[in-house]
Amino acid sequence: MRERLLFSKKPRFPLKIIILVLITVIILLVAYQLVSRAKWDGISRFTIVFQSISNSESGENELVIFSIEPRQHRAVYIVVPVELQLNVPYGYKTYLASQVYKLGKLDNMRGGGKLIMKSFESTFGIAFNGYFIALNNFPIKPVNTLEELINLKRTNFSFSGILNYLKPSLDLASNFDTNISLQERFMLWNAIRKIRVDQIKFIDLNETLVLKKTVLPDGVVVKELIPDFLDLIVKDDFYDSIIRADNTAIEVVNATDQEKLASQFSKILEHLGGNVVLKTSATNFEEQACPIYITNKSLSNSALISRLQRDYGCKLVADVIDIDQADVKIVLGKKFIE
Template sequence: MSAFLIVLILVLASFNGLVKTFSINKYLGTSNWNSNSSFVAVLSTTPLAVLILQGDPKRLVFLTIDEKTYLATGNPNEPIATISSLINKSYGGGLTRLLSLAFRADIENYVIFKNDQKINKEEVTKWFKNYSSLAAPFMTLTGRIGDDIKDTNITRIDQLRLWWQLKNVRVNQLELIDLSQYQEDVVYKNDQKVLGVDNLVLHKVISQYLENENVTKENLKIKVINASGIAGVGQLAADFAASVGVNIVKIETAPNLVDQTFIQTSAKNKYTVRYLANIFKCDIKSSSSSDEEVSLVIGNDFASKYF
């Protein structure tokens, strides 16, 4: 029996009882992942981890980072600080914001565990086997998978999509990467040296797992325009886009400020344009230009989220 047929049977069996009290859409939730790009999530493990499921090459990666590591904060009053001093591990939104800034890449999903969850090769292998098993879809639909999870913003529909991809991953395609290997001495207060990791190094590491083949094939030229009025916002947005393979050709500062980020182009149907709109949660506006020039105009909404 094919895996698809098994899932279909499980779905129908589960929904037979569930649809009496829930609508299917409400129960499954809205998908935030197109399955073509890498899936990324922060895990509140010890040490903290970023999970990445990449399609090509196919692999499941866990990037771990010690909470005693110093990172650049973007705050002029305290330019660097330890991860542990900056986060509350029980707050998913705070975790995704911090690590998005640290890696200079878009990280929106999170998983918060009920108890302190250690992460090592043995645990990673166990999680993989549980979540890629044929029983996983049924467990997801009935709410019985992830009993150790306190909170997550990963919807059931995306959990099912994850399973569909995970079942084709092999154990030897699991990678557990300790980012402490990139630590170096950085100057702290009173010329004191502490161990930290440069954000540009983290960006370079994560980008190799986020690159989207559909984006690199189109190779559209993207111009980023900082219309937020805050210095550094344009570069952060450009780094978010570049991490998935977008070709950034210019970063400009606009004289007039805007509240909402938007994309302006005549190539509204291009994959890269639609993908960027999903990353920045913004509208796509038509341009009268005859070429495929794409302008990503960054507004105060993006700036206020990260600065």
């Protein structure tokens, strides 16, 4: 009888142990995402494009540029009209801002988020770190007025509002697309929490003189950016204070068959605070994305070099070379425009 009872017992794990194991696994997965994907340090210049896209009949579609430098306690929030014509790279030419993300969804190499981010970079001449696309029914959306921005900050960017901000990002059912890691989103929340509303410069491009209306051949009215006018109102809103303070002399070399590439990237570097002293074209094409040459090994750890490596995939050439007029030479190659 005893022998039968011994064999009839079925080994089983207590429910508490199973729950504990599941919680541990979830914590480890979240911790892995926090540690492994963060590229931003939380204090340098961080710029994103934030778009809301709805599939409803109203066709809600909002766009903003948000940029912050936590170490300087300053930020800029720019409302962008969806009927703005963007210069879309990779051979796409110009498209309405409202259509670029959808266009990118058909591009398996780049995707919608990267295409809208790079289109903003190309059009505005500003370095972008990331994108956040709030799709159908996502609770947090871009706002279009200063009053709405004040309310958004009060509601979501305080200790009492942290769950309003983070919960949608943690909810697997939420509908969004981003290349910003969970840790970076938390650091962004904390940086916005720490600044006052009066330290956020609010700009609605519709209320400025930087746009001009153009009628396309099919009768559609679009808006185009006037770059020189834009520079007048945002010249000092996107620089990184450390890169500007370093004042490193930069030479940008176009080693591709794409015209004006050196000038376009120089503008991005200048908005970031870089000191571009020379723009040239190479006699031979470069296959890699953007090799970096320096005149002094101490420059290898500079904020500028770190930014180029992190955001553009540039690689530092080991040998120190002599450069006539600059401290750093950036060679833009074929993979830079692919």
